[in-house]
Amino acid sequence: MSNVKALPLLDTGTDGSVAPCCPPLTERPMTxxxxxxxxxxxxxxxxxxxxxxxSAVASHEGGEACVCDISDVGVSQPTVSHHLKKLKExxxxxxxxxxxxxxxxxxxxxxxxxxxxxxxx
Amino acid sequence: MSNVKALPLLDTGTDGSVAPCCPPLTERPMTxxxxxxxxxxxxxxxxxxxxxxxSAVASHEGGEACVCDISDVGVSQPTVSHHLKKLKExxxxxxxxxxxxxxxxxxxxxxxxxxxxxxxx
Numbered sequence: 001m002s003n004v005k006a007l008p009l010l011d012t013g014t015d016g017s018v019a020p021c022c023p024p025l026t027e028r029p030m031t032x033x034x035x036x037x038x039x040x041x042x043x044x045x046x047x048x049x050x051x052x053x054x055s056a057v058a059s060h061e062g063g064e065a066c067v068c069d070i071s072d073v074g075v076s077q078p079t080v081s082h083h084l085k086k087l088k089e090x091x092x093x094x095x096x097x098x099x100x101x102x103x104x105x106x107x108x109x110x111x112x113x114x115x116x117x118x119x120x121x
Numbered sequence: 122m123s124n125v126k127a128l129p130l131l132d133t134g135t136d137g138s139v140a141p142c143c144p145p146l147t148e149r150p151m152t153x154x155x156x157x158x159x160x161x162x163x164x165x166x167x168x169x170x171x172x173x174x175x176s177a178v179a180s181h182e183g184g185e186a187c188v189c190d191i192s193d194v195g196v197s198q199p200t201v202s203h204h205l206k207k208l209k210e211x212x213x214x215x216x217x218x219x220x221x222x223x224x225x226x227x228x229x230x231x232x233x234x235x236x237x238x239x240x241x242x
Contacts, residue, residue, distance in 0.1 A: 030176040035169040046164025048156040055151040
């Protein structure tokens with residue numbers, strides 16, 4: 001997929017495997033650097049409209065959606081595009097242009113990494 | 122524990138069991154009401170200092186901590202108190218006063234609920 005940016009919540013090992021950036025919250029206090037990275041992802045989901053858009057993409061058929069697929073969140077198409085870009089900048093979505101439209105996709109590994117941070121013992 | 126507020130991410134059933142407010146992000150688009158509730162929790166963790174404080178409480182011995190236990194996050198004690206209050210208002214921490222100090226505790230069920238929202242199929 002083109003335009004894939006580095007996902008800040010994940011470190012890619014030399015074997016191509018991915019590991020979460022940060023320990024579970026219950027394991028030990030986060031360092032400043034870990035908290036900077038993880039807070040960006042949580043902040044991106046800390047807006048109701050962005051969260052709805054994220055769930056619209058995440059739950060869409062095939063795990064991807066373009067602005068053209070999303071019309072029921074009650075905001076204009078330019079606003080949808082703006083929020084999807086913000087989610088991409090936060091590393092939560094990747095995108096690929098196909099003709100007129102940009103398609104967005106949720107990286108399941110990012111959800112997994114965030115879930116691990118919230119894991120309880 | 123005294124001063125326990127309703128945790129907005131959870132619904133308490135008549136049998137006392139708790140259920141997450143919102144479906145997994147990948148299951149279906151969130152409604153506006155669900156997104157309002159869940160976004161508050163993510164937003165509370167969307168600040169690096171608050172996230173470090175939250176992990177300091179969550180990983181502290183016995184799963185609870187007071188301001189007196191937290192000194193290494195690089196902010197003043199009043200700032201620590203301010204952020205802990207914000208985390209409590211967001212439903213992520215509960216608190217109990219014992220003599221001079223207020224002790225904060227992470228509700229594991231809240232972490233579980235947030236983890237479920239991020240669950241991948």
